[in-house]
Amino acid sequence: MATEKPWRDVIKATRLEKNWVTRVEIGPRLIALYDTPSGIYASLALCNHGGADLCDGYFDGHVIECPLHQGAFDVRDGTPVSAPATRVMRVFETRVENGMVQVRI
Amino acid sequence: MSKAIVTPLTQALAEGKLTREELKGFMQRSNGPGLRHLALWVLLLGFTSTLITLAWNSWLIWPAMFAQGVVLVHHFSLQHECVHYTVFRTRWLNDLMGQICGLIIILPHRFFRYEHCDHHTYTQLTGDDPELIPLPRTIGQYLLYLSALPYWRGKFTELFRHAAGRLSAAELRFIPKVEHRAVYRDARRMLAIYAALFLAMALTGWWGLIWYWIIPLFLGEPVMRFVRMTEHVGRPTVAQMSENTRTNLVSAPWRFLCWNMNYHAEHHYVASVPFHALPHLHEKLKDHIFVEPGGYFAAHRDILRQILQDRRQQDAGV
Numbered sequence: 001m002a003t004e005k006p007w008r009d010v011i012k013a014t015r016l017e018k019n020w021v022t023r024v025e026i027g028p029r030l031i032a033l034y035d036t037p038s039g040i041y042a043s044l045a046l047c048n049h050g051g052a053d054l055c056d057g058y059f060d061g062h063v064i065e066c067p068l069h070q071g072a073f074d075v076r077d078g079t080p081v082s083a084p085a086t087r088v089m090r091v092f093e094t095r096v097e098n099g100m101v102q103v104r105i
Numbered sequence: 106m107s108k109a110i111v112t113p114l115t116q117a118l119a120e121g122k123l124t125r126e127e128l129k130g131f132m133q134r135s136n137g138p139g140l141r142h143l144a145l146w147v148l149l150l151g152f153t154s155t156l157i158t159l160a161w162n163s164w165l166i167w168p169a170m171f172a173q174g175v176v177l178v179h180h181f182s183l184q185h186e187c188v189h190y191t192v193f194r195t196r197w198l199n200d201l202m203g204q205i206c207g208l209i210i211i212l213p214h215r216f217f218r219y220e221h222c223d224h225h226t227y228t229q230l231t232g233d234d235p236e237l238i239p240l241p242r243t244i245g246q247y248l249l250y251l252s253a254l255p256y257w258r259g260k261f262t263e264l265f266r267h268a269a270g271r272l273s274a275a276e277l278r279f280i281p282k283v284e285h286r287a288v289y290r291d292a293r294r295m296l297a298i299y300a301a302l303f304l305a306m307a308l309t310g311w312w313g314l315i316w317y318w319i320i321p322l323f324l325g326e327p328v329m330r331f332v333r334m335t336e337h338v339g340r341p342t343v344a345q346m347s348e349n350t351r352t353n354l355v356s357a358p359w360r361f362l363c364w365n366m367n368y369h370a371e372h373h374y375v376a377s378v379p380f381h382a383l384p385h386l387h388e389k390l391k392d393h394i395f396v397e398p399g400g401y402f403a404a405h406r407d408i409l410r411q412i413l414q415d416r417r418q419q420d421a422g423v
Contacts, residue, residue: 030109050110068114083284084218086283
């Protein structure tokens, strides 16, 4: 039987960049946390097209844009919304518990 | 630890040339500046079209068509900004405008987008950068490039190759497989639109589009070749963005026409910065990039000097 992945504390919710993307590290992984009008979302921080750091990209609403080629993803489900991004971005569940942003990873 | 690739932007941030807060500020987008610029653009096109109409039965139609052509070929600059989503905040407006510009200058938007992404990945690296314009070896080669004949030969070959369902080896590298059919479809659609326009002109007997669009486009293209040479040609073929790209300080009319693309090194450093913020980014980065204060003409003097110098060295057997 598959075990559910644990929730991990990553950052205080108050330290998130408002309406923007915040870079955090969870173990060996770089994770991007997105503060959006509909809540907090998380994804791998590196673009699955060219490997650039999405945390240096332009963020607007629910769309994160890669700083290198301007490929873009919907952070809610990882759907690519602009070329050259064509593959779904890996996203993670998030929640806020006692003021801490937690990511299930 | 997973690591991001090193880009000019990550280098600029790491070296303190730019702070994260500054970057965030520069990247902010809105629709206003793009829409205002576009409104003036349409007025300018209306003005140059009027010049053609007024000069219809005289030799003055040729300079009028040239003026129209200079504006038309600068749809490349607007399309280029649309590729980067840096004209409008609303993403679909960039897509729509990019498609329209591509139709006007015969450059399918999707293909250009993929090609241009590779240009940003491998800027000025011989053999890898698909948009690299080599430094001409002779004045003859320089003039031939400026004539735009090699450009059009390449573009039409490319368009018909795609319409025939084929990609070159280089294109196979930068266009993902899931997009191959879409690239072929775009090329066929563009050819079909042009064929339909010519058919409509033949049926109606009104050939105005030839005089307002097609001839001006070909008359104007050498100007775009002249502009495009100034971006990288003659700069070192190395990966360092501070070296391989030239920013040209040009007058306001040129900046208007090229949608601030003259701030080319700044654009390559942070391609997410909207066109209207590039002059501000220039103030921040100007000490870290190569700036040609004399503009396009000084850039060409530099290119010509290098061609002649290479020639002298070849003649001397160096």
